[in-house]
Amino acid sequence: MNSQENTTPTQAELDNLSVLFIGFVVATVLYGLTFFQTYIYFSRYPKDDLWIKATVGLLCAIDTTTSALMSQALYYYLVTLFTVDIEFLFATTSFCVENGLAILASFIVQLYYVVRVWTVTSRSWIPAPIIAFASFVGFAFGITMTVQIFQNKRLVDLATFHMEIVAAISQAFSALADILIVSMMTYYLRPRRFPDMALPEGWVDTVTTYFVNRGFGFMVIQLAYFCVFVVMPSKQTWIPFHLVVSKLYINTLLGMLNFREVNDGHGVNEEDTIVDAMHSENSHGAAAVPSGVRFNVFSTKVTQGSLNFDTTQSYDVGTNRAEIESNKRGYDEDRNSDSMLPPESVDKASLSTTLSP
Structure with missing residues (x-):
């Protein structure tokens, strides 16, 4: 009987391992989606700008690394420490590195959305720098939190006043940057401002447009991450949100890129018209060959019988x-x-x- 009692996990141990396992499972599913979307992106947009392709490649590499590091940490908790009671989770080196890389990935995605906000606001210098500042503050305090976890090891120590303040500031500013991104993208990408922009048809397109292109998805998870941590900093309930939020950032960015129309290997943003895309292509010295009907403008490929349309003219x-x-x-x-x-x-x-x- 004593042997059975010694091997029976305590409730605290079950709580710690359960939240860790749930977060790992969801994060692994999202990593599979990251890999698939990265393949789609490089297949559909081979002539995209180099900095966009480099960003996608870097984010995929970071996501792969964080998934491997989290797998090693989970193996340590569930296999190496199988006979040890885990009343408190101790952060391994791989867990600390994964935390820092996840914060870096979220920061990169937010900076990309800063560029998008700067574009859709007609290159206004007011909203974009504010979002960039909030994102940078969240990143700086997030790296500081990672260093503190690496030094103290025990994740329960995040409930101490100093560490809780640092972590709360990091998540609060990241959530603030997300709220500003969603607000600016929703306000400036409205039909009244871009009358030629294609509107979503049906609830599936609407949900995709707002949760992916506007950023509602990662904003909701980041806010939930912040609220759960502030309410229960001494418990490890925040770990699943931490494992999921960075991968949701990456998948949202990839989804927004893959949502674009293809114009001779380049991506066309939703606020751009076919004529603008043609001018952009001509500036690169390549012929623009749009496909299909998009943004209420006939394709230059459309012919019916003996009717020939002028390829340089848009039709009402x-x-x-x-x-x-x-x-x-x-x-x-x-x-x-x-x-x-x-x-x-x-x-x-x-x-x-x-x-x-």
Whole structure:
């Protein structure tokens, strides 16, 4: 009986290992999505700007490294310490490195969204620097928190006043940057400001647009991470949010990039028109070949029968539809009038046309 009692895990040990395992499972699923989206990106946009491709490659490498480090930490807790009661989780070196890299990945994604905000706000120098400052403060205090965890080892020590303040400031400023990103992206990417921008159709496109392109997804998880840590800093309930939030940042960025239209190997942002994309391509010395109908502008590839459209001109859908219908009605009337003539009249008319000089 004593042997069974000694090997029975305590409730505190079960709580620690359960939150760690749940967070690892969800994070592993998100890493698989990261790998898949990275493959899609490099397949669809081979001619994207070099800095965008470098950002995607760096984020994929960081995500792979953090997943490997977390796997090693989980192996240590569940296998190496199998016979040891884990009343408190001690941060391993791999856990500390993973924490720092996860904070770095989140910071890189936020900086990319800073560039997007700077673009959609017509390069205004007010919103973007504020978001960048909040993101940098969150990153700096996050690295400080990582150093403190590495020095003290016990994760329960995050409940001490000094460490709790540092961690809370890091998460608060990161959440503030996310709120500003979502607010600016939602306000400036509205149909009134970009009337030619394609609107989402159906609830699936709407959810994708707002949770991915606008950043609602990582904002919600970051706020939940902040609230859970502030309420229960002495418990390890915040660990699943920590493991998930960085991968959600990365997947959101990749989803936004893969959501774009393809224009001769380049990505076209949702606020850009086909004409703007063509001008951008021509500035790179390449011919623009857009595909499909996008942003309420006909594709330059569209042809119907013997009709040829000017490849340098955009067409108004309503006006051209009316002209086509008018021409069609006139053509039908001519055909009907010819068909009502007697056969001999048609033959004579044809004969006179043929014999006329």
